[in-house]
Amino acid sequence: DQQVKQNSPSLSVQEGRISILNCDYTNSMFDYFLWYKKYPAEGPTFLISISSIKDKNEDGRFTVFLNKSAKHLSLHIVPSQPGDSAVYFCAAKGRGLNEKLTFGTGTRLTIIP
């Protein structure tokens, strides 16, 4: 049972435009959400996170939005740059200490110059 879902396996966006990556979850016990970016042959790199007590967190070009009632979060990248081309993973964890991350299957983002 996939508790974190990224329904779009791929997304192409023109350079300079906004990229919006979506993620849905089913487990209401999830309390903290993260986005990771992964280049080929490298480990995932942490991008941005959000706690369930917030609905928005912004860091430079990256903003994460959380809609708890819909169990949905999204990552906005604006403006999109060629270096943003990578696979993006949504991850979630519960309230406990040192809980494991549950990941989505990823969305491959391609930025078109």
Added chain:
Amino acid sequence: GAGVSQSPSNKVTEKGKDVELRCDPISGHTALYWYRQSLGQGLEFLIYFQGNSAPDKSGLPSDRFSAERTGGSVSTLTIQRTQQEDSAVYLCASSFGGSKETQYFGPGTRLLVL
């Protein structure tokens, strides 16, 4: 180095052989996690260490998989009698611990079982 390191970076083995994968976490990180990513899949949790003990081994797929951590630092993941379905990228992550602490990942070990 400042990040999580893993070795080897690539491993090709024959079915039935044992393999050992190593992870060096970020200095000072007390929590250490192993995940794996099979082809076309998301990252799947395997095991978590707090210090040298493993409070959560729930993700280990079979008793052929085991892991240990010594000195609160280096961890090894051992796969005995490897099978072709064990082929995956094995990723290690570490954190300071806590409910909101970010996990930082190493580059992974790409395991191919022939």
